[in-house]
Amino acid sequence: MITALMESPRRVEGQRVTGRDYVSWSAINTYRQCSLRYYFKYIEGLPEETVSSSLVFGAAIHACFEHHFNELMAGSSSPGLDDLLEAFWGAWRDRNEEAEIVFAKNEDLEAVRKLALRVLSAFKQSDLANPLGTIIGIEEELRGALLPGVPDLLARVDLLTETSDSLIVTDFKTAKSRWSTHQAEDAGEQLLLYSELAKELAPGKRLRLAFAVITKTTKPVAERCPVSIDADRLTRTRRIVERVWKAIEAGHFFPSPSPIACGSCPYRAPCRRWSAIEPMNR
Template sequence: MSQSRPHWSYSAISQYLRCPLQYYFQRTLGIPSRTTSSGLALGSAVHAGLAEYHRRLMERQETSPEAVTKAFRDDWHERETREAIQFRDGDSRDDCIAQGVHLLELYLKESPPERIVAVELRFMAPLCNSRGEYLETPLVAITDLITGTEDGLRVQEFKTSGRSYSEFDVASSLQPTCYVHAVRECLGQETSVEYTVLVKTKTPKVQRLQTSRYAEDCGRLGDLVQSIQRAVDLGIFYPVESPMNCSTCPYRQPCRDWGQSNRPIEAAELVPLEIPQEALACSPN
């Protein structure tokens, strides 16, 4: 969270839902992350390359694959100076960089976006629940790209993924809800959301999926954030252990230490449960 003012973001919300204990280590205790997965590093670097490309388009500057690739490599190298990048079995640094460059080249072959309004625009918007009550902590959302359409605005979200997205993936995600709510609160306009997925399959491809959100979705977002805030205030943090969560988690050791600090309950501490005799009576067949 921001040091200047506490706020919620999609990444913070989704992190608590994914693993409250990881949220606690990173956002409550502020334990610095010493490692990151190659997938996150690749996604960040690809976003940097895309942002460079879109800014040049918006400012009507000359665009070139070299400038886009440079932005990608600069972001990758900057991350390497801060964190150790963990690669999956069979992957290597050179393979990941080559894959990222190839995905960017693939996107640059697409028709360029038109009527660009903003690139990586940051919003800070008040949140309200489904009863119209405003929450104390606002929402921060940073859009990858905003373009104009005949019907208004469109937020374009870019993803790198090892698989194609489904309609359900985008329909059930909270991220478009965050964008739609932020644009409505800050700009007073309605917006749609389009996912552009750079799919890292054997034959890479660009996938586009559109989705919409409505007032009731934004109210539900506020309800969810309000519930998470109450849980955080009460200190409710616990691990959600799964191969997906734990394999590349930078807080694996603090997590194990947390588990060791919770000693088993001794048998002598257990209080016998008194059950009324009438409750033990079996009904006749």
């Protein structure tokens, strides 16, 4: 059975095109934002020489949340703020060893320290730190086939909790400002796909989706932003994944200039050297 799965056409094709027998939502989203960036990252495997401080900050905060919920899941008391800050700087240092961290204008390590302190304090004081139900998964990897001809989707779910009647899928985000209901729904494509993989974990139970959003502001706000499960929206999202994968298979890669995204892109140098006559398929 396992051998048959590993040799299925969709996995073989994924391995041939990208060197992986799966796709992730972050990879699909990268292609949608800039197909050439996808090519450099996921096909050529070029190292990221630089990374923006905002991305590192978000990943380090996620490491804090993971540590917090792991302690709760183990039956321990909630970690203190100093403990969470230690986890934050551990994750920050690990990323700094992989690539140069580029700070925004008028930003430095002291500003990052103060922001991390505010965000983590807001988290600990919010309901997000004590989720309803029983924690059954933290940074849980789920994998499955969603569409014929497309490699398996590999999802990493930040938090899975279970109540007497529901399975709750939560994804944590840091944001510059509070999310509106429309923003949460617009970002919900990711959770809709994850719901297709998660529903097998608790058959017969209601599935609930939400983003847990904490603002990176002077006075951070931590709140849940529910995402509705809509069959038409899910179908649309599946079609997007299918068409993106077909474009990847066909070797459609090209630059997508953006005054916002290009400034922090780690592949600016190879992008400038890129020529439209270069062969893009392996």
